Amino acid sequence: MPNPHDTIRSEIKQALKAGDKERLATLRLLLTAIQNEQIRTGEPVDEAGFLQLVRKAIKQRRDSAEQYRNGAREELAAKEEREAEILEAYLPPQADEGELRAEIAALVEAEGLSGPAAIGTIMKAMMAKFAGRAEGGTINRIAREVLGG
DSSP: OOOHHHHHHHHHHHHHHHTOHHHHHHHHHHHHHHHHHHHHHSSOOOHHHHHHHHHHHHHHHHHHHHHHHHTTOHHHHHHHHHHHHHHHTTSOOOOOHHHHHHHHHHHHHHHTOOSTTHHHHHHHHHHHHTTTTSOHHHHHHHHHHHHHO
C-alpha cells in the first residue's frame, strides 16, 4: 500500500474537485489524525497504524450516531453513519462469520481445546490470522459458541 498520507491527500483532491463536501470533511479529519499520529510517534504511519486510525475513527462515528439517536437527532446520526461508511472503504474486506467459525472449529479440534481457558489461545491465534479482517468481539463470541457447542 502506498503511503496512507499521500493516498488520503489524493482522495481529498478528488473530493474537492467533485464538490463532495461530506467526503472532503471526513477525509480531512482522517488526514489530521494521521498527521497527529506522525507527530506523536515521530515516524511515518505504516499500514497497520493507518488501519488502526481508521477503525478508531469509525468507532467514534458509530458511538456519536448512537448518542444522536438517543437524543432524537436522527439527521445528525445519519451524517455520522455516512462518514463511517466513507471510512470503511479504507479497511480490508471483513471475514464472514462462517469462515471464522470454520477456522476456530479447526483450531479447537487440532489443539484439543476445551473450556473457558481455551478462549485466550483461540483469540491469540485468530486475531493474528484475521488481523484487520475481524473484530475481537466477534471472534470471542464465535469461540464461546464453538467451545460450548
